[in-house]
Amino acid sequence: MKRRTFVSIAATAGSFAFAQEYPARPLRILVPYTPGGGTDTVARIVMKKMGEQLGQALIVENKPGAGGAIAYAELLRNKPDGYTLTTGSGNISLLNLLNSKLSFDAATDLVQVAPMAKVPIVLIASKKLPVANMAELIAHVKQNPGMSYGTPGPTTPQHLAGVLLGSMAGLTLTHVGYRGTAPAVQDVIGDHLPLAIVGLATAIPFAHSGQVKVLGVGSLKRSELAPEIPTIAEGGVKGYDASYWYDICVAKGVPQTVVNRLHAEITKVLENADVRKTLTAAGFEPMAVTQAEYQSMLRAERAKWEPVIRANNIQME
Known part of the structure; x- marks a missing residue:
C-alpha cells in the first residue's frame, strides 16, 4: 500500500511539474476546415492572443475533410501532451452518430477543453x-x-x-x-x-x-450582434434553439493540469476587450464559461441532438 501511495504522489508531482513548464515549445492548432471559414477565423483571432500570453508560437494548420475527422485523427496520432490541439464546432461527442465509419470514438478519445465563440x-x-x-x-x-x-x-x-x-x-x-x-x-x-x-x-x-x-x-434570445432580428421562437416555434459554437479540443490522456491551464488561458483571452471587439465585429459572440458549466452544456446538447439524429437517420454521405 505504501508503495502505491508513493507512486501516486510521484505521478501527481510529475504532472504538476510538467504543467509548470508547459508550454516549453510552440503549439500546433489543427483546424478541421478550410482557411477563411468561421472555425478558422475564430481560431486565428483567439490563438494569436493566446500565443502572446503563453510566450510561444501557436501554429495554425488547416486539415479539412470528412466533417472534421481528418483533423481529429491527426490529433490522435500525436502524443497526448497538450502540444497539439484542434478546434471543433458544437458537441463533437455526436460525431460517431453522424459518421459510423470513424476510426475513433469522439465521445471518449477527444476532450473538449473550452468554448471560444458562439455562432448565431x-x-x-x-x-x-x-x-x-x-x-x-x-x-x-x-x-x-x-x-x-x-x-x-x-x-x-x-x-x-x-x-x-x-x-x-x-x-x-x-x-x-x-x-x-x-x-x-x-x-x-x-x-x-x-x-x-x-x-x-x-x-x-x-x-x-x-x-x-x-x-x-435560431437562439432562445435575440443576438446582441443584431438585436433587431426576432428569434425563430418568437415567430411561433416555441423553445427553438439551434446555436452552436467553436471550441478547443485535445486528445484523451493530456494531463488534467494542462487541460486546466489551457482552459484558463482561453478564458483570459476571451475576457480581453480587444479580442471581444474583434470577434464581435466578425460576427461571433465571445463565450467564456467555467469548466463545470461547459461540461453541463455538452451533456445537455447531446441529450437534445442524439434523438434528432437517430430519429432522422442523419449520416455523413
Missing part, C-alpha cells in the same frame, strides 16, 4: 418568397410542403438546425447540402433556392443590401 444561425429567404416573417413562412410551408432549404453540407450544425425546425414546427422541409455556405447563399440571392440556414455574420451584409430576407435567428 439564421434562416434566410429569397426576396421573391412571399413571406416576411416566421409566422408567414410556417403557414406558407404548410400549404406548400417539401420546400427546400440549403446548408453548408450534410451533418453540419445548420443541417441539424433545419431538421429540428421541421420537427418542432410540424413542417415538411427538404435539405439541400452544398459544399460550403457561399454557394447556398448565392442560390438564395438568385432565387434558385427559397431558404437557407447560415451563420448570422454571413447573412447580415446580404440582408442590409436587400438581397435576402432574414426571417429569424
